Amino acid sequence: MDYLRSTFVILTVIMTILTLLPFWRNQAWWVRVWDFPRLQMATLSLLFFLTEMALMPFGGPAAQIVIVLSMACAIYHALWILPYTRLYPKQVRASRLNNLPTLKIVTANVLMTNQQSDKLLALVEQHQPDILVTLETDLWWQAQLNVLENDYQHTLKCPQDNLYGMHVYSRLPMQDPLIQCVVAEGIPSMHFRVTLDSGDEVVLHCLHPMPPSPTEDDESTNRDGELVAVGHTAARASFPTVVTGDLNDVAWSRTTRLFMKISGLLDPRRGRGMFNTFHATFPFLRWPLDHVFHSKDFTLRDLQRLPEIGSDHFPILVELALNPRVGKGQRGLEIEPGDQFEAREKMNNAGVKSRHVHTAEN
Incomplete structure (x- = not known):
């Protein structure tokens, strides 16, 4: 004893x-x-x-x-x-109208070595997203996803074999697209504007920064700097804005909270659940790494963690309704004393400025 x-x-x-x-x-x-x-x-x-x-x-x-x-x-x-958890108030209101413009996004970290592309293609066929964002996609994955281009004619492609490839497939027209490496060579992000069926325009920033880990990045400096820089860009946006991707940070971390404060963006999971997307194989070791944040212009139509696709991540689906009149009453996280200083410090440490991030508003 x-x-x-x-x-x-x-x-x-x-x-x-x-x-x-x-x-x-x-x-x-x-x-x-x-x-x-x-x-x-x-x-x-x-x-x-x-x-x-x-x-x-x-x-x-x-x-x-x-x-x-x-x-x-x-x-x-x-x-x-x-x-x-559901014990907390919802940050994003549920959409109660069926006549609003919508934007449906599926974000999937496919795991580069995974070759079960049929599972992802089946989910795309089932859910018919407006935009598919894939992460860790190399040339093999690009070849498998080429079949989507009959329906998703607007694409951004950055195949890489370093686990940081990225592709975007959109059935909506793209304007002012750019692939850029904001803080580190070989770690791309994608920035563009899409036109909804209603004619409204939305800016998207798709990210996949390196995680702090002994096998990838010894520090979180670059990840944190990129998130904060994109947050500043989103805060200045003239259009409704969405930030999505595998951010390699959990929803409740200090850095993600700082990103939300600086950007003013909302997290539809707050008050609804964790929607843990990693690790798909080990249930006890799960946390939310794949995210969709959005401006107050949107309310929520649907939010799902989709079934496994052979990856170590589950895909996540979000359908947003463009409703600025109702959305403006939603409250983001309040900026506290010291937050702006901390944000500048993180960007300085990473050697990045918010003006380095493509606004996709030209």
């Missing part, structure tokens, strides 16, 4: 350290990675708390401190993920 108690004391101390680590503003991957598993850490902390209550309910001061630490960690992580 003493061995079991000691084990949970050690686990609680480790959990407390990992919980405190992201308070450090260091951009190293081994610090920033602990932004991701908030749900898992909340669940484990709750398990530690319940077990410790059973093992040492009447222990001395040291035991009580351990129990309080477990409870505090569970509550702290739960507060981060609470906005992405």
